[in-house]
Amino acid sequence: xxxxxxxxxxxxxxxxxxxxxxxxxxxxxxxxxxxxxxxxxxxxxxxxxxxxxxxxxxxxxxxxxxxxxxxxxxxxxxxxxxxxxxxxxxxxxxxxxxxxxxxxxxxxxxxxxxxxxxxxxxxxxxxxxxxxxxxxxxxxxxxxxxxxxxxxxxxxxxxxxxxxxxxxxxxxxxxxxxxxxxxxxxxxxxxxxxxxxxxxxxxxxxxxxxxxxxxxxxxxxxxxxxxxxxxxxxxxxxxxxxxxxxxxxxxxxxxxxxxxxxxxxxxxxxxxxxxxxxxxxxxxxxxxxxxxxxxxxxxxxxxxxxxxxxxxxxxxxxxxxxxxxxxxxxxxxxxxxxxxxxxxxxxxxxxxxxxxxxxxxxxxxxxxxxxxxxxxxxxxxxxxxxxxxxxxxxxxxxxxxxxxxxxxxxxxxxxxxxxxxxxxxxxxxxxxxxxxxxxxxxxxxxxxxxxxxxxxxxxxxxxxxxxxxxxxxxxxxxxxxxxxxxxxxxxxxxxxxxxxxxxxxxxxxxxxxxxxxxxxxxxxxxxxxxxxxxxxxxxxxxxxxxxxxxxxxxxxxxxxxxxxxxxxxxxxxxxxxxxxxxxxxxxxxxxxxxxx
RNA sequence: GGUCUGGUAGCUCAGCUGGAUAGAGCAUCAGCCUUCUAAGCUGAGGGUCAUUGGUUCGAAUCCAAUCCAGAUCACCA
Numbered sequence: 088x089x090x091x092x093x094x095x096x097x098x099x100x101x102x103x104x105x106x107x108x109x110x111x112x113x114x115x116x117x118x119x120x121x122x123x124x125x126x127x128x129x130x131x132x133x134x135x136x137x138x139x140x141x142x143x144x145x146x147x148x149x150x151x152x153x154x155x156x157x158x159x160x161x162x163x164x165x166x167x168x169x170x171x172x173x174x175x176x177x178x179x180x181x182x183x184x185x186x187x188x189x190x191x192x193x194x195x196x197x198x199x200x201x202x203x204x205x206x207x208x209x210x211x212x213x214x215x216x217x218x219x220x221x222x223x224x225x226x227x228x229x230x231x232x233x234x235x236x237x238x239x240x241x242x243x244x245x246x247x248x249x250x251x252x253x254x255x256x257x258x259x260x261x262x263x264x265x266x267x268x269x270x271x272x273x274x275x276x277x278x279x280x281x282x283x284x285x286x287x288x289x290x291x292x293x294x295x296x297x298x299x300x301x302x303x304x305x306x307x308x309x310x311x312x313x314x315x316x317x318x319x320x321x322x323x324x325x326x327x328x329x330x331x332x333x334x335x336x337x338x339x340x341x342x343x344x345x346x347x348x349x350x351x352x353x354x355x356x357x358x359x360x361x362x363x364x365x366x367x368x369x370x371x372x373x374x375x376x377x378x379x380x381x382x383x384x385x386x387x388x389x390x391x392x393x394x395x396x397x398x399x400x401x402x403x404x405x406x407x408x409x410x411x412x413x414x415x416x417x418x419x420x421x422x423x424x425x426x427x428x429x430x431x432x433x434x435x436x437x438x439x440x441x442x443x444x445x446x447x448x449x450x451x452x453x454x455x456x457x458x459x460x461x462x463x464x465x466x467x468x469x470x471x472x473x474x475x476x477x478x479x480x481x482x483x484x485x486x487x488x489x490x491x492x493x494x495x496x497x498x499x500x501x502x503x504x505x506x507x508x509x510x511x512x513x514x515x516x517x518x519x520x521x522x523x524x525x526x527x528x529x530x531x532x533x534x535x536x537x538x539x540x541x542x543x544x545x546x547x548x549x550x551x552x553x554x555x556x557x558x559x560x561x562x563x564x565x566x567x568x569x570x571x572x573x574x575x576x577x578x579x580x581x582x583x584x585x586x587x588x589x590x591x592x593x594x595x596x597x598x599x600x601x602x603x604x605x606x607x608x609x610x611x612x613x614x615x616x617x618x619x620x621x622x623x624x625x626x627x628x629x630x631x632x633x634x635x636x637x638x639x640x641x642x643x644x645x646x647x648x649x650x651x652x653x654x655x656x657x658x659x660x661x662x663x664x665x666x667x668x669x670x671x672x673x674x675x676x677x678x679x680x681x682x683x
Numbered sequence: 684g685g686u687c688u689g690g691u692a693g694c695u696c697a698g699c700u701g702g703a704u705a706g707a708g709c710a711u712c713a714g715c716c717u718u719c720u721a722a723g724c725u726g727a728g729g730g731u732c733a734u735u736g737g738u739u740c741g742a743a744u745c746c747a748a749u750c751c752a753g754a755u756c757a758c759c760a
Contacts, residue, residue, distance in 0.1 A: 113700090121703065131702055133740070143740095169703060170740095212760085252760060366760085393758060402686070403756085410758040417760050446687060447755050473688085474753085481753095512720065528722090539708095540696065544689070545753070551709095552695065556722050558708040559696080566722045574719050627697065630707085641715090641724040661719095683722075 089611050090176060091117055093161055094128055101153040106139060125166055126173030127604060133170060143170030178595045181603045182656075189659040190584070192666050195609035200239035205428055206232045208440035209358065212249045213345040214258045215283035217352055217492035219475050219482065219548060220442070223537045225358045226676060227472055228440040230538055230622035233674045238617040243432050246360040247424065250342055251367040254286075256323040259337055260316060261285035261292065271344050277493070279348030282341055292316050352493055356530060357676060362432075364424060370415070372423025376459065377409050385458045396455060406451055421452050422459070429462060436466040438620065443471040443543065470620050473545035475537075490548065500529035502554045503562070513682055524680055528562050531677045535561030538675050539626040559630050561677055564668055567633035568679040571665040574645050575658070582658045598639040602660050605635045609667050613674070622675055629671040636664045 088096075095112045102110045114135055120126040132146050139146060144167055151165030151172050164175040188194045208228020211217060217225075232242045249255075262269070262285040271278040293316050300310035311317070326334040353359065377394055380386035386394050386408055394409040408419050415423075428437055439449060449469035456464035475482065482489045504525045507513065513524065536553045540546045556562035575582070595603075608628070616624040645661060648654035669679050 116700095116702075118702080124703080129703090133702070136740080171703060249760070254760075370760095391758090404685090407758055412758080414758085416758070420760090442754095443688070444754055448760095450687090471688090476753095478694095506722070510720090510722070512722090544696090547695070549695070549709095555709070558722095560708085560722085562722055563708095566720080570720050570723080577719065623697085627707090634707090637723060638725090640719080641721095644719065646719045682720085 090161070090180070090607060091128065091611065094130070094174070097154060097158050097161065098130055098150065101150055101157065102135075104157075105149055105153055120173045124168060124171075124173050125175065126164075127176040128174050130172040130174065132172065143167075147172040178600070181595060181600060181607075184607055185603055185656075185659050185663060189663040190666075192670065194663070194666060195613050195670065196237045197239040197613075199241070201241075202239070202435045203241045203243065203433065204235050204436040204438060205243045205245055205432060205434045206235070206438045206440065207245045207247060208232075209246045209360070210249065210441065211246075211349060212254060213279075213282070213342050214255050214286045216277070216279040216348065219490040219492065219495060222356070222492050222495070222533070223472060223475050223542075223546075224440055224442070225353075225356065226534050226537050227470065227542055227622060229358055229676045230625075230674060231438065231440070231470060231620050233676065234613065234616045234620075234622065234625065237613050237670075237674060240617075243361045243434065244359065245362040245364065245428070247364045247366060247369070249366050251327070251338075251370060253320060253324050255338070255342075256320045256327065257289040258282045258286040259334075259341055260320045260323055261289035262341065263337065264292075264316070264319075271347070277348045277351065278344030278346075279352070280491075280493075282345050282348075289316065289320075352496075355493075355496060355526075366420070369424050369427070370420050372427060373415050373419035373421075374409075374423075376422055376426065377415070377419060380408070380455075380459055383459065385455075396458070398451065398454060401454055403447075403451060403454070406455075408455070418448065418452060418455070421448075422455055422461075425452070425456055425467065426461060435463060436468060437463070438468045438470055440470045440472065443473055445469075446471055468620065470542065472542040475546055475548050478547060478549050496530065496533060499533045499554060500525050503528035503532065503556070506556055506562075507683070516682075524683060527678045527680050528556070528565060528683065531561035531565055531672070531679075532556060533561075534675055534677050535564070535626060538622045539630075541623050542621060561672075562683075564629050564633045564672060565677075565679050566683060567636055568665055568668045568672075569681060569683045570640065571636070571661045571668075572681050574661055575665065578646060578654075578658055581654075582662075583655055596643065598642045599656065599660060602632075602635050602639050602664060605632050606660075606663050606667055609671070616674070625671050625674050629668060629675075632664060632667060632671070636661075 094117055098115060098117075099110050099112065102114070114132070116131040116134075118129045118131060120129045130147075130150065132150070133143055135141075135146055136143055147165075147167040147170065151167065151174065154162045154174065155165055159177070161177055161180055162174045163177045166173050206228055209221065209225050211221060228244070232244050235242050262282070265288055266285065269281065271281050274281060276284070293314055296314040296316055297307070297310045300313060301307060305313065323334055327338060377386060380396070381388070381394065386396050388394050389411075391411045392413075393407055393411040395405050395407050397405050399405065406418065407416055408422075409415055425437065428434060441449060446469070449467075449471070453464060453467045453469070456467060477488070477490065479488070504521075507521075507525065507528065513521070516524065532554065537546075539559065609632075612624060612628045616622060639660070643657065645654065645657040648657055672679050
């Protein structure tokens with residue numbers, strides 16, 4: 088149990104004993120004591136003043152007295168300032184915590200809870216390479232999956248690949264017209280980039296043709312519809328739907344190139360999936376659900392035989408679920424897939440990592456699932472994240488203002504190499520070790536940069552800032568870890584692995600205690616991150632812990648501690664910190680180096 | 684126009700289930716490497732928490748209105 092929960096519980100017990108009535112944890116608040124005051128945690132009980140008809144100071148005195156008297160193993164002193172009750176937690180408590188956990192690499196994590204969650208993330212299109220926005224998505228999805236695992240959930244990571252439709256045909260048609268048989272092998276271009284080039288080519292040609300038609304007197308709408316390349320693309324989509332062999336062949340070949348390219352990217356950034364769904368397999372799903380919805384009178388048919396659901400009573404609009412020609416639409420596929428996921432994996436919760444431009448869509452999806460009475464429809468969760476903007480404005484793939492995922496990852500790794508070489512601390516590393524280190528630091532910087540911000544907020548990607556390795560960054564945390572490991576290597580022989588009392592020290596110094604206090608919060612932080620589906624909670628915490636440790640490090644010496652007892656104590660503080668930093672960074676998908 | 688987000692230091696962001704003098708990082712300035720890795724530490728300056736009103740012992744935080752920015756409201760996906 089965390090110290091905050093202990094304090095909560097003992098406060099409730101004390102209040103009940105003192106005032107002979109029952110209390111709950113909403114009757115008061117517990118905060119960390121501000122640094123300018125004496126104490127570790129503060130009880131705020133202004134809300135009790137009215138019902139108890141006592142002054143805050145009076146309640147504080149009685150409560151403080153009662154707590155220190157009845158729970159001396161936890162609380163040793165108190166003071167009251169302006170009605171706030173500041174309590175000092177016993178040094179023995181902190182030391183006991185340290186003794187029990189300093190060597191536990193699972194510290195803060197929870198046992199399996201028997202619940203299963205699916206996290207769907209990445210969701211790429213097969214007509215262009217991954218960009219910065221995908222990276223935010225992928226890092227978020229991966230991290231949330233890890234955070235849920237740390238909270239005892241079984242997690243299935245899934246990916247839905249958008250591999251069909253008019254936009255896919257665009258790159259296909261452009262390749263057919265202008266490709267001259269180019270392949271990744273013949274050009275040396277990564278498969279997804281090669282296909283992306285033809286997607287851009289399509290848009291160039293299309294734009295040109297539209298302009299020509301307009302100059303010949305067509306209005307814009309007609310021109311956009313009549314442009315030859317667009318008509319060819321539409322024909323190709325029809326051919327694809329008919330299963331025309333040469334179109335299928337081309338489709339499979341080009342998608343194959345893209346998948347090979349994606350695999351390289353996933354591999355380099357450390358993303359993986361337990362299950363991949365392809366939209367070409369799922370786009371016909373949901374048909375029988377439409378029928379069920381009709382039977383249940385959740386859906387209704389219009390005279391042109393298209394099928395709809397009326398969500399106006401829920402503050403939304405009417406939504407089509409089946410076209411008049413009987414084909415299904417996007418949302419229908421999603422309903423079908425949602426059900427399939429549940430049936431295949433018996434999941435308790437389904438998390439979708441999807442950009443916030445689909446908030447409306449996801450709201451509608453969940454609402455329809457609920458109205459259809461689908462199991463666990465209430466446990467559909469849209470992890471909505473904001474767009475990544477550039478300092479120069481928004482990214483637009485058609486205008487070529489996107490930051491390519493492979494490019495930015497490579498740039499970060501190169502930058503980490505430059506920094507490392509300038510510092511010259513690892514000259515004895517082998518070539519393989521160096522490569523691994525540059526990857527660890529470069530990717531660490533990148534992931535930390537994208538994950539340290541609240542997912543739901545639109546964020547600005549500032550290139551100069553993203554490659555900064557100082558301050559609130561991944562490398563800062565990695566560096567702190569490496570520095571601790573350096574101490575531990577040097578002191579390995581003298582560090583005792585006792586669990587006994589000989590390292591007990593009844594007078595913790597401020598800098599020592601501060602590290603333990605922050606370390607103690609790790610379990611609570613992991614819970615909070617899972618509840619909010621928010622990796623930035625972890626990023627902020629890990630930074631805070633590293634910073635607290637760095638102050639400790641610069642103020643006190645471990646190797647040359649005043650006494651042997653102090654030395655052992657500080658070694659344990661260091662090891663505990665290192666374990667938590669490693670564990671927390673792992674929840675963000677970031678590795679930590681033993682040296683850097 | 685309806686709905687949903689967001690607006691906190693020059694910049695990027697925490698804090699938002701109401702609590703003490705609103706915090707970090709970057710940038711700027713001033714210090715600290717003959718002692719465990721200076722990718723570090725210590726300090727300084729920098730704020731009308733978009734605006735106005737309300738709720739109350741107390742509001743960056745809750746409520747309302749207004750302003751600004753973004754997203755969305757397809758027989759596209």
